[in-house]
Amino acid sequence: MEPAKYNYQDALELLETIRRGARPENPAIASRANQNPMTDKLEGLKGVPSLEGMKEWLETLGHSNANVNNLNIIHVAGTKGKGSTCTFTRNFLHAHSIRTGFPRKIGTYTGPSVQCIRERIQIDDRPVSKDMFTKYFFEDKKHDEGLRKPRYLQFLALLAFHTFIREGVDVAIFEVHHGGEFDATNVIEQPIVTGITSLGLDHVAQLGSTLEDIAWHKAGIFKSSAPAFSVPQESGPREIMRERAEEKGIVLEFVPTDNRLPTNYTVLDIPVQRLNCSLALKLAEEFLRIKVPDHKISGEDISNGVKNFSLAGRFEVVDDGKSEWFVDMAHNVLSLKQAAEWFAKNTDEDVVSLSLAIAQNQEIPCRSYNLWRALLENKAEPGNVIFTTASCKKQKITSIQQDIFAPETLNQTLCDTYSREWKQADPRDIVSSDPTIEKAVELAMKMGVSEDGVQAFVIGCPHMVGEVLNILRPRPSLQSSTCYFVGIAGIGTRFR
Structure with a gap:
């Protein structure tokens, strides 16, 4: 042809x-x-x-x-x-x-x-x-x-x-x-x-x-x-x-x-x-x-x-008229600390701060654990946390994971696990979860309405960040390719 x-x-x-x-x-x-x-x-x-x-x-x-x-x-x-x-x-x-x-x-x-x-x-x-x-x-x-x-x-x-x-x-x-x-x-x-x-x-x-x-x-x-x-x-x-x-x-x-x-x-x-x-x-x-x-x-x-600097998902700020979303593809400890510093320098202490954070390749969910632990270390005040996972059209589940998790329960299981462990690490925080990014973002937006605006910190792997940006500012002219990754994310608090 x-x-x-x-x-x-x-x-x-x-x-x-x-x-x-x-x-x-x-x-x-x-x-x-x-x-x-x-x-x-x-x-x-x-x-x-x-x-x-x-x-x-x-x-x-x-x-x-x-x-x-x-x-x-x-x-x-x-x-x-x-x-x-x-x-x-x-x-x-x-x-x-x-x-x-x-x-x-x-x-x-x-x-x-x-x-x-x-x-x-x-x-x-x-x-x-x-x-x-x-x-x-x-x-x-x-x-x-x-x-x-x-x-x-x-x-x-x-x-x-x-x-x-x-x-x-x-x-x-x-x-x-x-x-x-x-x-x-x-x-x-x-x-x-x-x-x-x-x-x-x-x-x-x-x-x-x-x-x-x-x-x-x-x-x-x-x-x-x-x-x-x-x-x-x-x-x-x-x-x-x-x-x-x-x-x-x-x-x-x-x-x-x-x-x-x-x-x-x-x-x-x-x-x-x-x-x-x-x-x-x-x-x-x-x-x-x-x-x-x-x-x-x-x-x-x-x-x-x-x-005129603009790079999708890198130190990007999206203002939806009600809340500010600080977006960065931080998915290792080094970049996470840098992104947290950037977020802290640009947030208002009088505004409720959130963070939608940490997506990672599902084959190594333990790496996500290390990342959100680093997120905790950079947190200055108690706040709200929401864990979620990147929803994908296609998912490659390893044979090892199939022995541990059924594919349909993998996302929720990871959300629940991380939510529980975060709460144990910092009982002051209000922690919730949802296995889909759409609902997690919706929950954050509802918080923005109830709190008269929020400043949300969005970090994670490119696939997770891409899904969030597609919700915050849809770009119908851009057709994304299918992703094969699942990640963990959270909505957090104010950072040092």
């Missing part, structure tokens, strides 16, 4: 068939790890490296290394803040473009998506259209003709490369999925500039169990042809990153908070976001220095870039 006969919904349904439950086992990565000085820290890593096959699949699409390099790529790795850094970088360049005409067209590839899969692939300051996504999606599906096919994130990265090449962008900003050295996006051989955001322990099964392991992988995006920048890091990871930069013959520069950033925007109210923005400003300025030396980011560009 010709691509023209397919539609956007066909693309979404086919994309879901690419999802897999777990990384395929392949001991080959261990032998690759033995070729670098971090051998002792990389033993036991599992899975087929995501980088494998990317070059060949791009060639199947008709794209050479030169085609990729001509995208003038800004490559960003890190644990937290990658999406914000990429978006700030895009905003600075877009503001500069409006003022000067360059860069004419900007591509941005970030993840995860919250309300719509097309959020991952943007041109200028908006997701690609349904028609564009559909057209390039089915061109990308040429890989089905081969024996080996891309996995989900590999496919999306290929789709981004393909879209940006076909659309002739002047600069492409690529966010690493996870890691760096073996990540699918590291098929980029000659970026213009690279950057690394804050580091923390993530994907330890693939990347290793120490920050030094993580740093080694993230610094894998460094290339001999490209200046490298990072936000300040702890001493151990910092030295590993410097060593990797030296291997490439480049100097790694650590970027402090830039005093040129405005102070009157809530998105920059916490130090980590100011660091992300400072790194982004450095990346944008370095890009322009290399490509058009006579162009400079102006004070007006900086102000407009920050003012």
Whole structure:
């Protein structure tokens, strides 16, 4: 069937068939790890490296290394803040473009998506259209003709490369999925500039169990042809990153908070976001220095870039006219503390505070437990708490879970368990639960009516946050893809 006969919904349904439950086992990565000085820290890593096959699949699409390099790529790795850094970088360049005409067209590839899969692939300051996504999606599906096919994130990265090449962008900003050295996006051989955001322990099964392991992988995006920048890091990871930069013959520069950033925007109210923005400003300025030396980011560009920052589910505030909803995809302890700090700085002590919090992959509900325990540690006053779960069209229940919970009772069981344990941890709080996000949000809204408005803190995994945002501000033009995750959430209290 010709691509023209397919539609956007066909693309979404086919994309879901690419999802897999777990990384395929392949001991080959261990032998690759033995070729670098971090051998002792990389033993036991599992899975087929995501980088494998990317070059060949791009060639199947008709794209050479030169085609990729001509995208003038800004490559960003890190644990937290990658999406914000990429978006700030895009905003600075877009503001500069409006003022000067360059860069004419900007591509941005970030993840995860919250309300719509097309959020991952943007041109200028908006997701690609349904028609564009559909057209390039089915061109990308040429890989089905081969024996080996891309996995989900590999496919999306290929789709981004393909879209940006076909659309002739002047600069492409690529966010690493996870890691760096073996990540699918590291098929980029000659970026213009690279950057690394804050580091923390993530994907330890693939990347290793120490920050030094993580740093080694993230610094894998460094290339001999490209200046490298990072936000300040702890001493151990910092030295590993410097060593990797030296291997490439480049100097790694650590970027402090830039005093040129405005102070009157809530998105920059916490130090980590100011660091992300400072790194982004450095990346944008370095890009322009290399490509058009006579162009400079102006004070007006900086102000407009920050003012127009919008990234679904990241330090986002939704005002429904009655209550304020502070939304962030905090789903690890580090990001949770940062989000709680942001919420605390922007709430009114005279207004009842709530928090809709903590969604997580149902295969590891214990991680949600750790997260809401961290939420308790950052709570300053007693308040209201509501636990809920992310409702999904399709759920993958592991065989272990089927032995413990029947699928129809899993959500309510987790809600009840967490509600009981929270109440035991802080008896002062009013704790309730509902297994569906719709009803939990409705309950929060009712609280807002009875209390003359609330300030709600919404945190959790992208799927849970996406469902909340679809309720708070429905976007009928965006068609979300099916999600496979279940999470735990709560509505809480005022935070320090």
